[in-house]
Amino acid sequence: xxxxxxxxxxxxxxxxxxxxxxxxxxxxxxxxxxxxxxxxxxxxxxxxxxxxxxxxxxxxxxxxxxxxxxxxxxxxxxxxxxxxxxxxxxxxxxxxxxxxxxxxxxxxxxxxxxxxxxxxxxxxxxxxxxxxxxxxxxxxxxxxxxxxxxxxxxxxxxxxxxxxxxxxxxxxxxxxxxxxxxxxxxxxxxxxxxxxxxxxxxxxxxxxxxxxxxxxxxxxxxxxxxxxxxxxxxxxxxxxxxxxxxxxxxxxxxxxxxxxxxxxxxxxxxxxxxxxxxxxxxxxxxxxxxxxxxxxxxxxxxxxxxxxxxxxxxxxxxxxxxxxxxxxxxxxxxxxxxxxxxxxxxxxxxxxxxxxxxxxxxxxxxxxxxxxxxxxxxxxxxxxxxxxxxxxxxxxxxxxxxxxxxxxxxxxxxxxxxxxxxxxxxxxxxxxxxxxxxxxxxxxxxxxxxxxxxxxxxxxxxxxxxxxxxxxx
Numbered sequence: 001x002x003x004x005x006x007x008x009x010x011x012x013x014x015x016x017x018x019x020x021x022x023x024x025x026x027x028x029x030x031x032x033x034x035x036x037x038x039x040x041x042x043x044x045x046x047x048x049x050x051x052x053x054x055x056x057x058x059x060x061x062x063x064x065x066x067x068x069x070x071x072x073x074x075x076x077x078x079x080x081x082x083x084x085x086x087x088x089x090x091x092x093x094x095x096x097x098x099x100x101x102x103x104x105x106x107x108x109x110x111x112x113x114x115x116x117x118x119x120x121x122x123x124x125x126x127x128x129x130x131x132x133x134x135x136x137x138x139x140x141x142x143x144x145x146x147x148x149x150x151x152x153x154x155x156x157x158x159x160x161x162x163x164x165x166x167x168x169x170x171x172x173x174x175x176x177x178x179x180x181x182x183x184x185x186x187x188x189x190x191x192x193x194x195x196x197x198x199x200x201x202x203x204x205x206x207x208x209x210x211x212x213x214x215x216x217x218x219x220x221x222x223x224x225x226x227x228x229x230x231x232x233x234x235x236x237x238x239x240x241x242x243x244x245x246x247x248x249x250x251x252x253x254x255x256x257x258x259x260x261x262x263x264x265x266x267x268x269x270x271x272x273x274x275x276x277x278x279x280x281x282x283x284x285x286x287x288x289x290x291x292x293x294x295x296x297x298x299x300x301x302x303x304x305x306x307x308x309x310x311x312x313x314x315x316x317x318x319x320x321x322x323x324x325x326x327x328x329x330x331x332x333x334x335x336x337x338x339x340x341x342x343x344x345x346x347x348x349x350x351x352x353x354x355x356x357x358x359x360x361x362x363x364x365x366x367x368x369x370x371x372x373x374x375x376x377x378x379x380x381x382x383x384x385x386x387x388x389x390x391x392x393x394x395x396x397x398x399x400x401x402x403x404x405x406x407x408x409x410x411x412x413x414x415x416x417x418x419x420x421x422x423x424x425x426x427x428x429x430x431x432x433x434x435x436x437x438x439x440x441x442x443x444x445x446x447x448x449x450x451x452x453x454x455x456x457x458x459x460x461x462x463x464x465x466x467x468x469x470x471x472x473x
Contacts, residue, residue, distance in 0.1 A: 038246055038300030039222075042232035044080070044134070045251065045304070045342070046392040049382050050237075051079035054312055054347040055087070055115055056099070057357045059365050064116035068124050071131050073368060077350055077375065078382030082128060083206050083237070085312060086138040087111050087121060091145020094174040097360020102138070103208055104145035104174045108192035122200050129201070136235060137196060139205040141189055142212040143168065143175035150188070151176065157185040169212070180214050190221045197228045204235035210250070211240035218249030237306065243298045252304035252393075255341055259308055261291055262332045263324050269409070269430040269464070271326025274319030285411035285428040289402060292340070302394040307336035308344040315346060315356050322354045327465040330377065331426045334467045337381045338415070338424045340400070342393045350378045384450055388471060390415040390422045398422070406436040410462060414442050423447065423470040427462035434461050444470050 051074060059066035067084075074082070089112050090100035099114070111118050128135050144150055150157050151166070158166045159177040166176040178185050196202050204225075210218065218236075226233030238250040246253050265287065266272050267280035295305065308314070309321040309332050321329040336343045348357070348366040352374035357363050385391050390398035398415030405412060409429030415422050423442045427433050435458060447456035447470040456470040 038303040039248065039251055040232075041251060041302055041304070041394050042235065044232075045235060046394065046396055047386050047389075048080035048134075048342060048393075049078065049337075049385055050081040050083055050306065050342055050344050051077075052311055052344060052346045053082055053084045054357060055084060056102070057363045057365060058347050062114060062362060062365075064120045064124050068127055070368075071128060071133070074133070075131050076379070077345075078379055078386065079133075079345060081134045081136060081203075081235070084135065084137050086140055086208075087115055088140075089113065091147045091174065093145065093147035095145075096174050097358075099361055100145075101174055101360060103140050104143075105140050106145045106148050108144075108189075109195050118200070125201050134203040134235060136204040136206055136237065137202055138208060139193065140208045141178070141217075142209045143172065143177045146174060146176055148176075154184065154188065156182055157188065180217055186217055186220070189217070190224055193221065193225060194228050197225055197234060203229070204237070204251075206237040206239065207250070208239050210238035210245055210253075211242045215242075215244050215249065218245060219247075222249045241305075243300070246303040247300055250303075252306050252342060255305035255307050257291055257295070258288075258305070258339070258341075259314070261287055262309065262335075263318075265409075265428050266325045266328050266332070269326075269328065269428065271328050271430070272324055273326065274323040284408035285426070286408045288335075288339070288411065292400065304393045305341040306344050307339060307341045308346070309333050309336055310346040310349055311344060312346065312357070312359075315348075316359045320354055320356060321349070328428055331428060331465050331467040333377070333381065334424065334469060335411075335426065337385050338391060338422060338469065340393070340397060343381070343385065345378055350375045380451060384422075384469065384471075388422050389417040389420055392417065403440060403442050404438045406438055407433040409433060410435055412437075412442060420472050421447070421470075423456075425458070425462065425468040425470075427464055427466050430464055432461050432463050435459055442470075446473060447471060448473055 053067065055067050056062045058070065086102040086105060088105040089107050089110050090102065091104045091106045095104070111121050125135050157178055159179045161167050168175050169177055180186060193205065222236065236250040238245045238253045240253050241256045242253065261283060263272060264280045264283040265285060267278070268282050268284065272278065272280065299305070309325060309329060318324065325332050351366045351368065352372060353366050396417070398417040401414050403412040407429070410425070410427055410433050412425045423444060425435070441458065444456035444458060448454060449456055450469040450471050
């Protein structure tokens with residue numbers, strides 16, 4: 001993986017991005033490694049929104065039938081890709097908690113009996129396709145549960161310690177790590193993945209800790225999966241922020257750095273409450289520019305990064321979006337939709353659920369009805385993503401033009417494609433801030449406020465956490 005740019009390199013790159021008027025845009029193509037191209041992206045993915053289904057906690061029943069009953073609601077919400085947390089049976093040996101971790105798979109070619117059967121899952125995929133969704137499943141290629149079928153049938157697939165014992169990683173005491181120096185491991189993993197694409201007709205995978213698996217495995221397995229799927233191939237999401245993975249193997253990776261930056265900005269603004277002793281570097285909204293510049297340089301030009309304010313790991317282990325982002329949580333959600341990339345919604349976010357799901361036991365499902373302001377908020381954002389060509393992911397989206405302001409937490413930018421512009425203003429600070437431009441100001445004549453349909457007006461001041469999105473009529 002290429003290393004992050006040094007501070008001086010970032011400064012040089014940022015200087016090249018700003019014009020004398022105080023505007024900025026993404027790094028131009030000529031500043032990238034021209035040999036570092038990416039996979040062709042399917043057209044349907046450009047304006048897509050991904051939704052993570054925590055099937056165990058989504059409904060009181062926690063099974064396929066109940067999950068399928070949620071499809072019309074998710075269609076109304078306006079999401080496109082359904083990412084389903086691991087569906088495999090969970091190992092019992094060294095199991096954590098009553099039900100165990102989804103990520104300790106026992107059999108890659110079967111379905112967790114708590115969820116249902118393979119036949120029921122295939123029917124779910126078929127119905128989801130009929131309703132216009134793409135379906136990807138969470139895949140755990142780095143390790144298996146401690147009593148997985150491969151443990152007894154193919155012990156040669158596993159990493160061993162100096163005395164021949166299978167081993168895990170970190171504090172993952174319920175799993176054993178797979179050994180990708182063995183061709184048999186690679187072949188078996190590829191075969192299992194192809195089963196789900198061919199026999200179950202899924203559209204791709206979200207791959208857990210993808211950076212722990214050798215990049216050349218992903219480079220080799222991707223064309224195999226594409227050949228089975230046909231058409232535009234599979235859609236692959238890496239749980240990793242590793243640029244080389246997105247050259248030949250993955251369409252999209254996690255934007256962990258942006259997630260961290262959101263938390264740092266919120267903490268600087270006094271909004272972070274999850275852990276009293278947590279320490280964060282002081283960051284203002286201007287740090288977003290530096291991060292975007294680094295990513296524009298490091299990543300293939302037409303690849304995607306997944307933006308988020310929550311997911312299953314964050315919700316369970318790092319705090320809800322309310323605990324991490326405070327009264328800035330909606331402003332950061334708006335940024336997750338309007339900055340380059342694809343936005344994620346996690347189960348319960350569309351209800352404003354302000355609690356963590358239990359991870360190893362059955363928890364109470366969110367109250368889906370009546371639908372509240374958060375459902376409307378995310379429904380509107382999904383419509384924004386679908387209808388504005390400037391917000392397309394990858395190289396077809398509009399380049400960011402930044403408008404410098406006197407206050408570092410007033411973050412203003414626009415993106416334009418085919419004459420249609422989206423202009424975003426946010427206050428990511430702790431206090432009301434004046435909106436004063438030190439160079440050019442965005443031109444909003446003839447535009448409207450996306451959320452209210454009123455004529456666009458740049459305010460003299462913005463409240464803490466306030467956000468505005470202007471679009472052409």
